[in-house]
Amino acid sequence: MNTHLLNDRLNAVAEHLVDLRRTSPLVQCITNTVVTNFTANALLAIGASAAMADVPTEAGIFAPIASGLLINLGTPHAEQRVAMLESARAAAAAGTPWVLDPVAIGALPVRTTLAHELVQLRPTIIRGNPSEILALARSGVGGRGVDSTDSAEAALPAARALAAEFGSIVAVSGPIDIVTDGITDIRVSNGSALLTRITGGGCALGAVIAAFAALSDDRLSTTVAACAVYTIAAEQAALVSSGPGSFAVAFLDALATVSADDVRDRASIR
Amino acid sequence: MNTHLLNDRLNAVAEHLVDLRRTSPLVQCITNTVVTNFTANALLAIGASAAMADVPTEAGIFAPIASGLLINLGTPHAEQRVAMLESARAAAAAGTPWVLDPVAIGALPVRTTLAHELVQLRPTIIRGNPSEILALARSGVGGRGVDSTDSAEAALPAARALAAEFGSIVAVSGPIDIVTDGITDIRVSNGSALLTRITGGGCALGAVIAAFAALSDDRLSTTVAACAVYTIAAEQAALVSSGPGSFAVAFLDALATVSADDVRDRASIR
Amino acid sequence: MNTHLLNDRLNAVAEHLVDLRRTSPLVQCITNTVVTNFTANALLAIGASAAMADVPTEAGIFAPIASGLLINLGTPHAEQRVAMLESARAAAAAGTPWVLDPVAIGALPVRTTLAHELVQLRPTIIRGNPSEILALARSGVGGRGVDSTDSAEAALPAARALAAEFGSIVAVSGPIDIVTDGITDIRVSNGSALLTRITGGGCALGAVIAAFAALSDDRLSTTVAACAVYTIAAEQAALVSSGPGSFAVAFLDALATVSADDVRDRASIR
Numbered sequence: 120m121n122t123h124l125l126n127d128r129l130n131a132v133a134e135h136l137v138d139l140r141r142t143s144p145l146v147q148c149i150t151n152t153v154v155t156n157f158t159a160n161a162l163l164a165i166g167a168s169a170a171m172a173d174v175p176t177e178a179g180i181f182a183p184i185a186s187g188l189l190i191n192l193g194t195p196h197a198e199q200r201v202a203m204l205e206s207a208r209a210a211a212a213a214g215t216p217w218v219l220d221p222v223a224i225g226a227l228p229v230r231t232t233l234a235h236e237l238v239q240l241r242p243t244i245i246r247g248n249p250s251e252i253l254a255l256a257r258s259g260v261g262g263r264g265v266d267s268t269d270s271a272e273a274a275l276p277a278a279r280a281l282a283a284e285f286g287s288i289v290a291v292s293g294p295i296d297i298v299t300d301g302i303t304d305i306r307v308s309n310g311s312a313l314l315t316r317i318t319g320g321g322c323a324l325g326a327v328i329a330a331f332a333a334l335s336d337d338r339l340s341t342t343v344a345a346c347a348v349y350t351i352a353a354e355q356a357a358l359v360s361s362g363p364g365s366f367a368v369a370f371l372d373a374l375a376t377v378s379a380d381d382v383r384d385r386a387s388i389r
Numbered sequence: 390m391n392t393h394l395l396n397d398r399l400n401a402v403a404e405h406l407v408d409l410r411r412t413s414p415l416v417q418c419i420t421n422t423v424v425t426n427f428t429a430n431a432l433l434a435i436g437a438s439a440a441m442a443d444v445p446t447e448a449g450i451f452a453p454i455a456s457g458l459l460i461n462l463g464t465p466h467a468e469q470r471v472a473m474l475e476s477a478r479a480a481a482a483a484g485t486p487w488v489l490d491p492v493a494i495g496a497l498p499v500r501t502t503l504a505h506e507l508v509q510l511r512p513t514i515i516r517g518n519p520s521e522i523l524a525l526a527r528s529g530v531g532g533r534g535v536d537s538t539d540s541a542e543a544a545l546p547a548a549r550a551l552a553a554e555f556g557s558i559v560a561v562s563g564p565i566d567i568v569t570d571g572i573t574d575i576r577v578s579n580g581s582a583l584l585t586r587i588t589g590g591g592c593a594l595g596a597v598i599a600a601f602a603a604l605s606d607d608r609l610s611t612t613v614a615a616c617a618v619y620t621i622a623a624e625q626a627a628l629v630s631s632g633p634g635s636f637a638v639a640f641l642d643a644l645a646t647v648s649a650d651d652v653r654d655r656a657s658i659r
Numbered sequence: 660m661n662t663h664l665l666n667d668r669l670n671a672v673a674e675h676l677v678d679l680r681r682t683s684p685l686v687q688c689i690t691n692t693v694v695t696n697f698t699a700n701a702l703l704a705i706g707a708s709a710a711m712a713d714v715p716t717e718a719g720i721f722a723p724i725a726s727g728l729l730i731n732l733g734t735p736h737a738e739q740r741v742a743m744l745e746s747a748r749a750a751a752a753a754g755t756p757w758v759l760d761p762v763a764i765g766a767l768p769v770r771t772t773l774a775h776e777l778v779q780l781r782p783t784i785i786r787g788n789p790s791e792i793l794a795l796a797r798s799g800v801g802g803r804g805v806d807s808t809d810s811a812e813a814a815l816p817a818a819r820a821l822a823a824e825f826g827s828i829v830a831v832s833g834p835i836d837i838v839t840d841g842i843t844d845i846r847v848s849n850g851s852a853l854l855t856r857i858t859g860g861g862c863a864l865g866a867v868i869a870a871f872a873a874l875s876d877d878r879l880s881t882t883v884a885a886c887a888v889y890t891i892a893a894e895q896a897a898l899v900s901s902g903p904g905s906f907a908v909a910f911l912d913a914l915a916t917v918s919a920d921d922v923r924d925r926a927s928i929r
Contacts, residue, residue, distance in 0.1 A: 153695040153711050155423040159588035164633045169588065170493065171423050171464055177497040184496070194711055196738050198466050223710065226724070227717040316915070318699035318709065363704045364911025371634025375586070425693040429858035434903045439858065440763065441693050441734055447767040454766070468736050641904025645856070 128305070128343065128388050133379035135334050135344035140166035144186030144333035148326055149173040149203050151193025151222065154319030157367070158189075161323040164374035165348070167330040178202035183213035187329035190237060191220040191322055192230040200233055207240045216243040216332035219287075220325040225254035238285055243332055244342055245281060246290040246325045249274035256281050271297050275304065288338045290328065292321050296346045300339045307343060308387040309350035311357035313366040324349050347386045352377045354385065398575070398613065398658050403649035405604050405614035410436035414456030414603035418596050419443040419473050421463025421492065424589030427637070428459075431593035434644035435618070437600040448472035453483035457599035460507060461490040461592055462500040470503055477510045486513040486602035489557075490595040495524035508555055513602055514612055515551055516560040516595045519544035526551050541567050545574065558608045560598065562591050566616045570609045577613060578657040579620035581627035583636040594619050617656045622647045624655065668845070668883065668928050673919035675874050675884035680706035684726030684873035688866055689713040689743050691733025691762065694859030697907070698729075701863040704914035705888070707870040718742035723753035727869035730777060731760040731862055732770040740773055747780045756783040756872035760865040765794035778825055783872055784882055785821055786830040786865045789814035796821050811837050815844065828878045830868065832861050836886045840879045847883060848927040849890035851897035853906040864889050887926045892917045894925065
């Protein structure tokens with residue numbers, strides 16, 4: 120990426136962060152029982168609002184009110200599955216940007232079937248680890264639970280194919296995150312391994328991507344911004360942590376304090 | 390409030406806190422999936438016990454055993470709705486004090502219908518933000534998800550009306566909390582804005598109100614005590630926090646250590 | 660216990676800990692909504708992996724893939740009950756070690772019936788507080804919610820009887836943990852009272868016991884190791900905590916850093 124274009128990217132990230140704190144987008148989350156608390160706290164910390172409206176009937180009513188929607192398949196109980204389909208349809212109809220996080224699909228049939236049904240509704244953004252992206256593109260059979268057994272680069276062709284087929288931005292998480300619209304691939308290499316030692320490190324990123332998606336129709340740009348801000352906060356938190364427990368706490372603090380200048384100084388985007 | 394009456398109020402708060410730690414009331418919580426962990430930890434920290442018995446059949450059996458009951462409508466899935474009605478009826482029959490927290494009612498029909506059904510069972514205490522109290526009194530249409538769009542003072546007439554109609558104590562949360570029995574209004578102006586930057590700040594207060602309700606039949610007094618102790622702990626926590634993550638941790642520590650003397654020194658009640 | 664045998668035990672604990680971090684066993688958890696997050700974080704902190712696969716159909720498919728399985732009856736909603744039976748049967752058939760944690764059984768009929776059904780499937784390990792162990796052995800009527808009203812020593816005959824009848828290792832939690840195979844009783848007297856001031860202190864131990872169970876067929880040895888490592892980490896955390904909030908954070912840090920040497924130096928096993 121040439122210097123001019125890179126500066127544009129860094130400025131866009133910084134501006135999206137400022138906009139997020141000014142407008143406090145309201146993110147509806149239909150997510151798994153393990154990470155609801157951490158996800159809501161991550162959204163509140165960064166300056167967004169959170170609503171876990173995941174009951175059938177209400178979920179579909181809420182999606183047009185929300186600024187963004189996250190659908191995360193981590194523990195897809197029967198009522199949540201109904202709520203997910205209903206809210207994804209309502210979001211699509213209302214123009215609410217929505218994120219699909221196909222957690223642990225591949226070998227597990229309930230969520231895999233549901234993910235393939237949801238992807239047909241053309242998610243604004245798809246976020247997953249490499250194994251999940253491969254499984255969603257039917258190029259793989261999934262990972263080991265929530266752990267990926269593939270690298271982000273290995274999943275890039277699948278990510279590009281998904282982006283092209285469903286008109287989605289696809290974000291593949293890993294030590295280096297890759298965000299693609301099918302044509303342009305952007306790599307964000309900030310982050311900390313401690314994000315993988317706490318539960319919800321990836322799931323909460325999906326919610327933050329949904330919050331940033333409310334800020335501009337350029338979802339490649341907002342998704343890169345979400346990944347960069349999130350992983351820069353992780354770097355800042357790792358500096359003051361003595362383990363995964365204190366990291367989770369410091370990470371929420373860092374999401375609240377990470378600044379536009381921090382982003383311009385530290386973002387590693389190419 | 391004259392000085393004599395104020396001193397009585399402060400002493401009552403301090404005595405309720407001492408009683409709570411001595412008797413460790415057992416609070417049954419039927420609450421939303423986002424805040425279960427934080428709510429249980431808040432109860433344990435302050436010195437109460439917690440049981441999340443929210444399965445139909447068991448919920449109704451547990452309510453007469455419990456010292457207090459919280460019903461929070463944050464994520465009212467089908468089984469929880471059955472459990473809520475069953476335990477509210479059992480609590481009413483057994484004389485177990487119970488708290489209704491009508492989270493985000495107004496625009497969302499499942500919880501709104503349920504809240505109107507539950508309020509007919511005459512909750513001992515109703516706790517909500519101004520928008521929720523207005524919606525429960527049918528004077529408003531609810532807020533923006535869990536965020537209130539109205540001030541506590543604006544909701545006071547609705548709070549008084551609810552108190553009068555259902556014989557409930559009504560606590561309206563805000564920068565200044567107002568607690569009313571329909572005749573006497575008491576304002577508690579302790580607290581920290583950081584309570585609104587973590588999820589469950591209001592929800593866990595509902596559980597703490599249920600714990601204090603076990604201590605005396607004067608529920609105006611116990612509810613004021615719960616609000617005061619809770620918000621004084623928040624002030625103490627804010628002093629040693631660097632953001633919402635460390636605030637949540639310090640808040641649980643402060644709930645465990647806040648003393649009767651702290652209450653007498655710092656409570657701002659009128 | 661003579662010195663030689665004690666040294667063998669201490670070395671076994673230390674070796675199991677090293678093995679756990681080397682192999683990172685994947686633990687499937689079907690657990691209650693209050694402690695999912697803390698449980699997953701405890702597993703990740705100590706070096707294991709976690710998957711909360713608790714949806715019917717998927718639960719049974721996952722159990723043979725998992726290195727260990729935890730079934731915790733804290734909030735046994737209808738879908739979870741199906742998932743529990745399905746995964747326990749699949750684990751038994753596949754030889755995946757599994758842990759039954761019969762939370763708060765006794766007076767509450769749904770979980771009590773389910774616990775008696777599950778125990779017939781011969782859990783590899785049963786973990787509970789004294790009241791729960793007594794109730795599972797039908798010698799008692801349960802405690803006060805999740806709090807035990809009996810001592811671990813009082814529950815030892817019931818624990819031995821369960822071990823003999825179902826071929827299970829039984830771990831009774833208390834200030835002194837007792838682990839028995841029905842013949843040999845081993846006491847672990849490490850720990851901190853702060854573990855009882857946070858929610859999930861016992862529940863997460865069940866998950867850690869499942870992780871250690873993947874390391875050797877000698878489940879008396881792996882269960883003692885899990886209890887010792889867990890409670891030594893609690894002691895280390897208590898040293899740097901100012902209350903239950905900071906204890907929970909420090910405990911996750913300590914689970915990540917507790918070493919084989921710490922175990923040899925500090926374990927109090929007899």
